Amino acid sequence: MSFGLPSVKVKPENVCNIQPQEGPFGVPNPMIAGIGSNKPQIAVSHPLEISERNYHLNMEKMNMAMLRNTQGLHAPLKLSMEMKFANKIGRLPFLPSSNLQSDVLTGRYLDIGFEDILNTRDLCEVAGQPHAVVERSLGIL
Numbered sequence: 001m002s003f004g005l006p007s008v009k010v011k012p013e014n015v016c017n018i019q020p021q022e023g024p025f026g027v028p029n030p031m032i033a034g035i036g037s038n039k040p041q042i043a044v045s046h047p048l049e050i051s052e053r054n055y056h057l058n059m060e061k062m063n064m065a066m067l068r069n070t071q072g073l074h075a076p077l078k079l080s081m082e083m084k085f086a087n088k089i090g091r092l093p094f095l096p097s098s099n100l101q102s103d104v105l106t107g108r109y110l111d112i113g114f115e116d117i118l119n120t121r122d123l124c125e126v127a128g129q130p131h132a133v134v135e136r137s138l139g140i141l
């Protein structure tokens with residue numbers, strides 16, 4: 001009896017062993033390919049890396065399945081509609097968005113992560129001129 005819940009067991013999605021381009025001595029040339037260019041081509045370094053990358057998506061799927069099984073089809077539909085509307089809220093490109101409404105709907109406002117500490121506006125080096133940023137987003141520049 002599965003109740004339609006997604007599996008909690010970690011399953012690798014894309015496991016492929018692609019060899020990076022090697023130079024004349026059998027090692028990749030960082031002057032041509034760059035230092036970090038081979039990371040996406042190499043398989044994951046740890047089995048939990050894919051699971052951690054998709055943690056919030058997996059939790060959302062499990063919560064939606066649990067809502068559907070306990071309250072019926074209307075609860076996940078209503079919540080997904082509210083999430084869609086919360087993600088559609090737009091601001092001017094130079095104004096930062098806190099995404100508070102979507103964080104409240106998903107429950108992420110209770111979590112403190114790296115993005116809350118290391119990704120603040122105070123540490124941002126690129127502010128940009130408001131008129132130039134808007135004109136670039138509209139395709140005028």
